[in-house]
Amino acid sequence: MDFTSSVGNKLVPGDELGYDRAKEVKEFDETKAGVKGLVDSGVTKVPRFLIHPPESLPNPMLSPATTHFQVPVIDLQGFEQSCRRMEIVDQIRKASETWGIFQMINHGVPVSAMDKMLEAVQQFHEQPKEEKIKWYSRDLKQPVKYYTNMNLLVSKAASWRDSISFDFKYGPLNLAALPLACRESVSEYWKHMIELSKTLKELLSEALGLSTDYLANIECMKPELFLCHYYPACPEPYLTLGTKKHSDPSSLTILLQDNIGGLQVLHQDNWVNVPPVHGALVVNIGDLLQLITNDKFRSVEHRVPAGRIGPRISAACFLNPSPARKLGPIKEFLSDSNPPIYRETHISEYAAHHTSKAGNSALSHFKLL
Ligand SMILES: O=C(O)CCC(=O)C(=O)O
Numbered sequence: 174m175d176f177t178s179s180v181g182n183k184l185v186p187g188d189e190l191g192y193d194r195a196k197e198v199k200e201f202d203e204t205k206a207g208v209k210g211l212v213d214s215g216v217t218k219v220p221r222f223l224i225h226p227p228e229s230l231p232n233p234m235l236s237p238a239t240t241h242f243q244v245p246v247i248d249l250q251g252f253e254q255s256c257r258r259m260e261i262v263d264q265i266r267k268a269s270e271t272w273g274i275f276q277m278i279n280h281g282v283p284v285s286a287m288d289k290m291l292e293a294v295q296q297f298h299e300q301p302k303e304e305k306i307k308w309y310s311r312d313l314k315q316p317v318k319y320y321t322n323m324n325l326l327v328s329k330a331a332s333w334r335d336s337i338s339f340d341f342k343y344g345p346l347n348l349a350a351l352p353l354a355c356r357e358s359v360s361e362y363w364k365h366m367i368e369l370s371k372t373l374k375e376l377l378s379e380a381l382g383l384s385t386d387y388l389a390n391i392e393c394m395k396p397e398l399f400l401c402h403y404y405p406a407c408p409e410p411y412l413t414l415g416t417k418k419h420s421d422p423s424s425l426t427i428l429l430q431d432n433i434g435g436l437q438v439l440h441q442d443n444w445v446n447v448p449p450v451h452g453a454l455v456v457n458i459g460d461l462l463q464l465i466t467n468d469k470f471r472s473v474e475h476r477v478p479a480g481r482i483g484p485r486i487s488a489a490c491f492l493n494p495s496p497a498r499k500l501g502p503i504k505e506f507l508s509d510s511n512p513p514i515y516r517e518t519h520i521s522e523y524a525a526h527h528t529s530k531a532g533n534s535a536l537s538h539f540k541l542l
């Protein structure tokens with residue numbers, strides 16, 4: 174199949190009418206070979222269904238590399254000692270209030286487990302297609318699945334990436350239920366995410382001026398979804414995006430990125446690079462923590478442009494509230510002069526609105542004022 178023949182990058186009169194997007198997407202989806210499969214088949218042009226409208230694409234005149242902003246890097250070394258802890262908690266508070274994102278070093282997750290995790294994601298995507306397609310699915314009930322864009326069939330412009338996701342919503346995954354290529358790495362890395370999430374819950378609680386066990390007690394940050402991305406090198410990166418601008422519908426996200434770089438965050442109307450730091454993990458505040466903290470901590474919009482160099486690999490661990498819990502602004506923050514900004518909701522309701530807004534923050538829908 175030739176994905177490029179009917180595509181072209183210029184719109185000619187009548188072209189829009191003749192273009193059958195659904196057919197092109199269906200043919201692509203049926204290959205189960207992902208964007209990687211396109212690249213392997215030798216495409217030199219980005220197929221039309223992956224082309225984003227110019228207003229969603231990075232402005233080449235505004236290079237994030239030229240901004241003077243720097244995403245905070247926080248060293249967690251010694252966080253158990255009380256005077257170091259005060260400094261760290263203060264840095265986390267400032268970063269969460271002003272950036273909604275920071276990088277962490279000396280966080281306790283062994284660099285070897287991080288490197289192995291990235292290698293395993295690469296191995297999964299680069300194994301023979303026959304093995305990989307056994308996992309191809311968009312069925313939400315399936316805990317492990319590989320796919321290109323969860324919303325491929327409904328989105329207006331697909332993103333230049335393939336993913337494998339692991340859903341821990343219903344509890345730990347049986348080792349045998351994981352693909353061989355990443356079995357050991359995922360199970361080891363996930364244990365570290367559970368440990369790290371405990372530390373982060375404590376530090377964030379203190380950064381909010383609450384008791385150390387506050388966020389753990391309200392069950393608002395449980396590692397639940399592990400989403401690993403594979404961004405192949407792109408022949409025309411200025412036409413598509415790896416991941417389009419969005420904020421995460423989680424409470425918190427812990428992201429591991431490889432050394433290629435590409436993650437960018439929107440800070441004071443500037444796109445700022447999150448430079449790869451070997452051994453670092455990126456933490457970003459999600460919409461639900463913004464809701465719970467009544468806007469004290471802010472979620473952050475971020476994106477990943479497509480790049481000529483690849484594959485780029487990343488692995489995002491999403492910490493979510495318990496589905497059984499009602500979420501609303503923390504009572505301790507509320508007063509006559511600081512009324513609740515949001516109404517209470519459940520994660521399922523929030524996630525449904527986030528999806529209906531094509532991945533944009535749905536917080537405005539829950540505003541009371
Ligand atoms: O690949 C990345 O660096 C970011 C991925 C991301 O933002 C997400 O999965 O929500």
Ligand SMILES: [Fe+2]
Pocket residue numbers: 419420421426475
């Ligand atoms: Fe994200």
